[in-house]
Amino acid sequence: MAIKKTELYSSLWASCDELRGGMDASQYKDYVLTMLFMKYVSDKYKGDPYGMITIPTGASFDDMVALKNHKAIGDEINKIIAALAEENKLKGVIDVADFNDEDKLGKDKEKVDRLTKLVGIFQGLDLSDNRAEGDDLLGDAYEYLMRHFATESGKSKGQFYTPSEVSQILAKVVGIEHDTPQDATVYDPTCGSGSLLLKASNEAPRGLSIYGQEMDNATSALGRMNMILHNNITAKIVQGNTLSSPEWKDAPNKLKTFDFAVANPPFSNKNWTSGLDPKSDLYKRFAWGVPPEKNGDYTFLLHIITSLKSTGKGAVILPHGVLFRGNAEANIRQNLIQQGYIKGIIGLPANLFYGTGIPACIIVIDKEHAQKSALSDDGKMKGRSIFMIDASKGFIKDGNKNRLRSQDIHKVVDVFNKGLEVERFSRLISIEEIAKNDYNLNIPRYIDSSEPEDLHDLSAHLQGGIPNRDIDALENFWQVFPNIRATLFTENKGQAAREGYSHALIEASKVKNTILAHPEFKDFASRSLLPFKAWVHDAALSDIALGDKPKELIQRISEQLLSRYTHSELLSKYDIYQILMDYWADTLQDDVYVLTQDGWQAGNTVRELVVAKGEKLKETPDFTINKQKYKAELIPPNLIIARYFASEQAAINQLQAQQDAATQALDNYLEEHTSSGSGSTEEGLLADALNDKDKITKASVAARLKLTTNADEITALKQVTKLFNADAACKKAVKGATEKLDLKVLNHYPTLSLDDVKSLIVQDKWLATLQANIIAEIERVTQQMANRVKELEERYSAxxxxxxxxxxxxxxxxxxxxxxxxxxxxx
Incomplete structure (x- = not known):
């Protein structure tokens, strides 16, 4: 059975728990990722004479398993890793972490137990057959861990990882086309763990030739491992200082040039001149100016421009300050603008990156289309421009960081690549306008992304009425709901009539229900589902087959959904797109990975959950029969029940209602007779039946009956005994009926036909969920109108x-x- 992505992720993250305590995340990531690498290459290449990685005798993960509980486990693991590294020229890559370090892993038994558990977690994963063609299951898991490690590593140690969402934008705006050849080169001079390079390479149909350099030794090792786990074994990642000792050169004093470059350099590097004299730079990177000695932001941008071919293109993440800071940086900025190298600027939200909370921007470089002669004879630059996007408002909160949503990424990429000018979001800025602003590129100078001010009408506050200008501002709604406007408002008439003002016809508290009940809304809701129903036909989800590529599938169906909702009324196509992408991440992705590797017959599968002694259950069971717990692979039991056992479930619901009533009666009686009333110090008839935990149980009642001679107390004790018995009988009835139904459901899974399985998964599970979420989005949009109408009515009501x-x-x-x-x- 294929491993689901979320199950793999949870297992890997559990491995981190075995190491926490002795070190922080920036340290234990090296151990976990090394173990993941060893397990993966062992499963994939063991016994394969033609494999890209050679597994020498005595140097596989199986040999680590044999060391469990061995007193020298740490030292022996180091030897196994060293042997694999030696055989495959991976010294300094996979042997960075010391598995015998007592300061980090503990001493003696503590270290043995910790490493034994760590090996055991990976031992339970079979990674040999869990790569759908074209999908990097392990690579994605690696990135999942990198994100979590970056989150936990703290402000000063999280810079080894660029958030995947930002990487996707860079990769998609840098200029890689659908026909970009595999031998085209992509370069990152500060590549960290390589996520940016991989995202860029994935944009080309057959990948790109990857080059990277990273100053930190441990991080460059992570980058090499990342490349192998993503099946990019030939990628060239080296360790070293890019500025003072660039690795990639065509001659001793000439940098190698590349087709594409992407980078997320360290922000505001104060030590960039270490080992480097910019005035006598061998590679002439500072022809456009020398950055300030204590701020190296422009240093990396100049290095990248120099490292691009004459037709090269790049995308670099830099702090917003590079757009407007003065002095030396202003001179460099002006020179680059006049050279025509800057194609576009994308402003990002604050607090996206690990290690800093400051807002950043993406500067997109295009040397191919830069004007050869920067200035015309009259010293002016005509017909040239820079495309700007202010994407600072599009994000969600994710813990203590902000995160771009799928819709935010898609919108930025669409708008940038198509050059679309969108109000308060994007503009094509002429160089003439930029020159008038002294070459200051601060985005708010050119794009006002702030929300329009909500001005109060003093005349309306004084004399009554709702200003028509506020009502007219909802024109996009009134175009769809013209009669709803007439239902909600009427022009002021009579002696008190005032031009430009209306009054409300519906109480503020009834506005929402009035809108939802109106025929125009119902018609709009029906129309808004038509694109979804057409998309269902486009997506053809029932046609998913073995060997299909999940990432290609979600790419296809998400674009189809976007297309279907492009011209929808009121609804944002990106909001609808987000509904699908959220469901993909939560449920659909796992299901599709299983189907593409195991086929639709996986829908008939129910797994018995087995837990080793002393371990916790890692999955939530779907039902329990005779104390044995079961998990349905793809079809939740509630879908089987709803379609095939509705009458049985209705009977259980009735029994459950009876149980609830019996429990409530018992609770009420106990509360009534334990004390004489709220705040009273007098004891009730059942007070003496309390046990040593101040609780009344059936046993404590029976014990009290044997002791008391008080007639009233005996009556109360007998009554509560009846209530306990009635409650227990109801619970027993519910449990018995539920277990019988669970057994029927369990036995029904193998009887499902292929058509049954497809219908349950596609119709009852996937499409029903998506449609319900789209309906909720339709109501959310109209809720915006209702809230504004209610706000206006309440504002001017008195x-x-x-x-x-x-x-x-x-x-x-x-x-x-x-x-x-x-x-x-x-x-």
Missing amino acids: PLPTLTQSVDDLSGKVADHLKAMGLEWTV
């Missing part, structure tokens, strides 16, 4: 004369009350 009269009336009542109490005064 004009000043009404408030004044109300105050006078209340003041009079207070004065009358005071007078009646003999308290009267004059002002």
Whole structure:
């Protein structure tokens, strides 16, 4: 049975628990990722004479398993890793972590137990047959761990990983096309663990030739392992200081040039001149100016521009300060703009990155289309421009960080690659306009992304009525619901009529229900589901077959859904897209991975959950029969019950209602007779039946009956005994009926036909969930209108004369009350 992604992830993360305590995340990541690597290459290449990795005798993961509980387990694991590293020229890559380090892993038995458990966790994973063609299950798991390690590593140690969502944007805007050849090169001078390079390579149909350099030795080792786990064994990742000792050169004083470059350099590096004299730089990287000595942001940008071919393209993440800081950086910025190298700028939300909370931007470089002659004869730059996007508002909170959603990524990429100008989001800025701003590229100078101010109408507050301009501002809704507007508002008429103002026809509290009940809304809701129903036909989810590529599937069906909702009324196609992508991450992805590796017959599968002694159950069982726990692989039991055993479930529901009533009766009786009432110190008839834990149980009642001679107490004890018995009988009936139904459901799985399985999974599970979420989105959009209408009605419901009269009336009542109490005064 194929491993589901989420199950693999949870198992890997559990391995981290075995190491926590002696070290922080920036340290224990090396142990966990090394163990993952050893398990993967052993499962994949053991016994394969033609494998890309050679597994020498005595150097496989099986040999680690044989060391469990061995007193020298740490030292022996080091030897196994060293042998594999030696055989495959991976010294300094997979042998960085010391598995015999007592300071980190503990001494003697503590270390033996910790490493034994760690090996045991990976031992339970079969990684040999769990790679759907074209999908990097292990590579994705590696990235999952990197994200979690970065999250936990703290402010100063999380910079080895660029958030996947940001990496995706860089990869998609850098200029890689569907026909980019495999021998095209991509370069990252500060590659960290390699996530940016991999994302860029994945944009080409057959990948790219990867080059990277990383200063930190341990991080560069992670990068090499990451490449192998992503099946990019030929990728060239080296360790070293890119600025002072660049690895990739065509000649001693000439940098190698690449087709593409992506990078997330360390922000505001204060030591960039270490080992480097920029004024005598061999590679002439500072022809456009020398960055400040204590701030190296532009250093990496200049290095990348120099490292690109004349037709090269790049995308670099830098702090927002590079867009507007003055002095030396202003001169560099002006020179680069005049050279025409900057194609676009994308402003990102704050607090996205590990290690810093400051906002950043993506600078997109295009040397191919840079104007050869930067200035015309009159010294002006005509017809040239820079495309800007302010994407700072699109994100969700994720713990203590912000995170881009799938829809945020897609919108940025769509808008940038198509050059779409969107109000308060994107603009094509002429160089003339930029020059007038002294080459300051600060995005707010060119794009106002702030929400329009909600101005109060003082005349309406004084004289009543709702300003028509506020109602007209909802025009996008009124185009869809013209009659709902007439239902909610009417122009002021009569003697008090005032031009430009209306009044409400519906109480504020009834606005939402009025809208939802209106025929126009119902018609809109029905129309809004038509694109979804058309997409169901497009997606053809029932046609998923063995060997299909899950990532290609979600790419296809998500784009189809986007296309179907492109021209929908009121609904944002990106919000609908997000519904699918969230469900993919939560459920659909796991299901598809199983189907592409095991086929639809996996829908008939129910696994018996077996737990080793002393271990905890890692999965939540779907049902339990005779104390044995079971997990359905793809079809939850509730779907089987709803389709085939609805009457049995209805009977259980009735029994459950009876149980609830019996439990409530028991609780009420106990509460009534344990004490004489709320706040009372008197004891009730059942007070003496409390056990040593201050609880009344059937046993404590029976024990008290044997001791008491009080007639009233005996009556109360006998009554509560009856209630205990009735409650127990109801619980027994529910449990018995539930177990019988569970057995029927368990026995029904093998009888499901292929058509039954497909219908249950596709129709009852996937599509039903997606449709329900889209319906919720339809209501959410109309809720926005309802909330605004309610807000306007409440804002102007009581004009000043009404408030004044109300105050006078209340003041009079207070004065009358005071007078009646003999308290009267004059002002």
